[in-house]
Amino acid sequence: MEIVRPADRGYAALQHVYSSTGRPGSVLLPRTTAEVVEALSTVRDTGRPFAVRSGGHGISSIATNTGGDVIDLRGIASVEHRGGRAVRLGPGARWGAVARSLAPHGLAISSGDSGDVGVGGLATTGGIGLMGRAHGLTIDRLRSAELVTADGTVHRVSDHESPDLFWAIRGAGANFGIVTAFDFEASDVADVVQTTAVYQPVDLAAFLSAWGRTVETAARAVSAFLYLGAGPTPFAQATIVYAGDDVDAATPEIERFLRLPGLAGQRAVVTPYASVPLTSGAPHTGQQRASTHTGLAVHLDDDLADRIATLLRSPGTDMVQIRSVGGAINDVDPSATAYAHRHQNFSVTAVSVRGGAAFHDAWEPVHRRMDGMYLSFESDHALSAVAEAFPPATLARLRDLKARWDPEGLFDQNFDVTGSPSGEALRAVR
Ligand SMILES: Cc1cc2nc3c(=O)[nH]c(=O)nc-3n(C[C@H](O)[C@H](O)[C@H](O)COP(=O)(O)OP(=O)(O)OC[C@H]3O[C@@H](n4cnc5c(N)ncnc54)[C@H](O)[C@@H]3O)c2cc1C
Numbered sequence: 001m002e003i004v005r006p007a008d009r010g011y012a013a014l015q016h017v018y019s020s021t022g023r024p025g026s027v028l029l030p031r032t033t034a035e036v037v038e039a040l041s042t043v044r045d046t047g048r049p050f051a052v053r054s055g056g057h058g059i060s061s062i063a064t065n066t067g068g069d070v071i072d073l074r075g076i077a078s079v080e081h082r083g084g085r086a087v088r089l090g091p092g093a094r095w096g097a098v099a100r101s102l103a104p105h106g107l108a109i110s111s112g113d114s115g116d117v118g119v120g121g122l123a124t125t126g127g128i129g130l131m132g133r134a135h136g137l138t139i140d141r142l143r144s145a146e147l148v149t150a151d152g153t154v155h156r157v158s159d160h161e162s163p164d165l166f167w168a169i170r171g172a173g174a175n176f177g178i179v180t181a182f183d184f185e186a187s188d189v190a191d192v193v194q195t196t197a198v199y200q201p202v203d204l205a206a207f208l209s210a211w212g213r214t215v216e217t218a219a220r221a222v223s224a225f226l227y228l229g230a231g232p233t234p235f236a237q238a239t240i241v242y243a244g245d246d247v248d249a250a251t252p253e254i255e256r257f258l259r260l261p262g263l264a265g266q267r268a269v270v271t272p273y274a275s276v277p278l279t280s281g282a283p284h285t286g287q288q289r290a291s292t293h294t295g296l297a298v299h300l301d302d303d304l305a306d307r308i309a310t311l312l313r314s315p316g317t318d319m320v321q322i323r324s325v326g327g328a329i330n331d332v333d334p335s336a337t338a339y340a341h342r343h344q345n346f347s348v349t350a351v352s353v354r355g356g357a358a359f360h361d362a363w364e365p366v367h368r369r370m371d372g373m374y375l376s377f378e379s380d381h382a383l384s385a386v387a388e389a390f391p392p393a394t395l396a397r398l399r400d401l402k403a404r405w406d407p408e409g410l411f412d413q414n415f416d417v418t419g420s421p422s423g424e425a426l427r428a429v430r
Pocket of ligand 1: 017018051052053054055056057058059060061062063073091111112113114116117118119120121122124125126127128129173174177178179180376377413414
């Protein structure tokens with residue numbers, strides 16, 4: 001297995017991630033599951049902090065460090081069409097590459113809005129994508145996976161093999177090991193109707209509640225993400241995807257969004273789904289250091305819309321992103337996966353480049369109206385995040401499984417379900 005250290009060639013391209021710079025003592029580059037087992041044993045022996053990295057695009061956790069080790073899975077990045085709708089993905093593949101590889105087969109997996117995001121981080125947490133209302137979360141299409149647990153054993157997990165672990169990795173995967181292969185059932189999707197619309201609403205709160213009603217009453221073929229820039233004259237850019245190429249059916253659905261107040265421009269195209277996730281391929285230099293807060297909401301009612309509008313006018317907030325969930329995502333029983341939020345319609349995320357107290361304070365009124373959380377959009381590792389992300393029954397089950405599969409708290413880097421950043425709580429209990 002290749003191990004790259006600070007004095008080695010190529011180290012500079014491996015040390016940082018998208019949201020953070022780092023200077024790890026070594027970057028281990030396994031190319032097979034057996035090498036992941038070896039890598040885990042190696043980092044365990046050093047006793048230093050370590051990180052697991054797939055695409056390096058994590059917001060919720062930092063897939064690099066200073067002075068520790070990194071297990072970087074970029075060498076396990078295959079996208080394998082196994083016949084029919086069956087697709088096997090390596091954790092190090094990026095979702096843009098996945099979409100491009102599946103397109104010739106008339107297949108797609110709803111992932112997220114960025115093609116640079118890695119399979120491993122997104123598919124162990126949820127996957128809120130631009131076909132989510134039509135085809136569910138990314139994890140809802142996962143049929144089995146291969147997982148290396150803390151003791152170094154390799155498990156095939158599915159509804160029939162280690163079903164508890166299969167349940168746990170669909171929402172809290174980082175707590176239970178390193179996923180080395182994902183087996184998905186892709187959806188039959190080739191072309192979609194993608195609309196980009198820009199709005200300059202005079203009354204932002206009124207626009208937001210109208211946006212909310214439009215999304216909730218749209219056909220479930222429609223998923224819609226809204227990106228709002230902060231400042232005295234707010235603007236909004238929307239990406240609206242109709243999951244299919246039936247233009248006659250899509251047109252009235254899109255027109256409803258074009259009737260919203262403040263429309264300043266729009267463009268609708270029939271395009272392969274593969275062109276939807278935006279892909280830059282830029283090397284990681286810690287270029288996107290930002291503080292984020294996030295939560296889920298059932299409705300964008302007038303009160304919540306008003307609070308979001310106030311947040312956007314407050315100093316320290318640079319952007320708010322509102323992604324649709326609902327539809328097929330909410331068809332799934334809340335107890336079926338560790339991601340248990342199956343009644344909300346929106347994910348709301350605030351982004352601040354500077355962070356700090358003013359941003360945290362400005363978020364608080366919106367936070368009070370949130371109903372659950374999707375961990376992948378939260379940058380603050382406050383202990384309360386785990387309790388917001390997992391309802392009590394889910395968290396209790398996760399803690400039982402954590403005690404069984406990771407009793408020493410080896411995987412404590414990414415929102416440790418024991419409630420302690422260092423796994424201390426679990427160790428104390430035992
Ligand atoms: C620009 C941008 C846009 C985004 N848009 C969306 C979106 O639309 N929808 C959405 O759902 N999410 C979105 N995200 C969030 C994204 O899903 C998470 O940040 C995700 O964790 C990134 O995955 P990665 O593999 O690139 O991350 P990494 O930084 O490599 O990993 C993040 C963490 O995940 C865990 N992890 C990674 N690989 C594995 C593995 N194989 N096994 C177990 N644990 C693992 C580790 O704890 C790791 O520290 C976006 C993120 C960015 C930066």
